[in-house]
Amino acid sequence: MEISVNLSTRFPHILSSPLPSSFSAVSSLPALRPSHNSATAAKTTITIVVKEQTPATALISRRNHKSNSYLSRKSAVLQVQQSSDLASSLQRFGGILKVQDLNAILRHFGEQNRWPDLSQLFNWMQQHGKTSVSSYSSYIKFLGKSLKPLKALEIYNNITDESTKTNVFICNSVLSCLVRNGKLDSGIKLFDKMKQNGLTPDAVTYNTLLTGCIKVKRGYSKALELVQELKHNGLQMDSVMYGILLAVCAANSLHEGAESYFNCMKDEGHSPNPFHYSSLLNAYSSVGNYEKADELVQEMKSSGLVPNKVILTTLLKVYVRGGLFDKSRELLAELDTLGYAEDEMPYCLLMDGLAKAGRLDEAKAVFSELQEKSVKSGKSPPLDDDLFLQDL
């Protein structure tokens, strides 16, 4: 079938109107671009060949339409991401961007640590009603990364919709933000409120809070309470959870507890990874139990894992704590050979142990060795949990 259309009037209208869905246009639309020279344009007759739609061509048509729309949105996403003037580019492209596109830009800003752009975009999205659960969970996560837990709480507290406020992704994101910034007590208090409001916590929720127990006073007992609660809620311990618990035990010098979790984990069929091994080793270091440490490293090798820098440094710590200074020096030499002694940590471990044992000359000798090499150092201390409780 072939029809002729006389485009004598109202070009823009014709061009902006979609063809009936039962037809697919074969002609090239750019040829229809209206001319400002109305004298010539008015006489233009264009032949459009149309074919009856079959299910197959209908599918292709939909795909092309979807693809074109996707491409233009994708282009707009890039324009906004690369724009030096976010406000004007949002004004220009914001209209065609879907919430998922804006979320992608939001994540991009977050991954690039572009904090001012991140907040500006989120504000725009809120003002234009273009947010979803994902927008909140991403934005709050990045507020945590940029050390702005108060801002995250403000965003969360301003959510009025009940189901959004108890959405597990958003709740986990807020709790993670607090824990990441050293606010475990505030996090646990907020967690209780969230449950009262209807949150059903999942394994991620508990792992998030358990992580906060590692570097905190009374962390072990808090962790035990959380474990009891998650089991009561029918959730199961997983490999990650065991990893966190081992770290909690190690941080509290509880080598028996660590051993017990390690064995439980294996009994339940989880294979320990280097993180599990290093935490248990670290727990052994608190009592200088080098026999068990050596045994564990052997077991690790037998399972096919190669001891890495952290494992060997932790083993050094065990030897030092156990007073095995000759063995320690041998291991330090091995670390050096492997290129694992480029920072000051292993030297500090050995010097500290020697000094505490009153072997100052030997400690000084290690210090001289350290000075001869170009070693690196540096790490900032974490933040304190201060006035957060009163905000909750």
Next chain:
DNA sequence: GTAGGGTTAG
């Protein structure tokens, strides 16, 4: 079309 993970020093 979103959230979470554990390791080494003082």
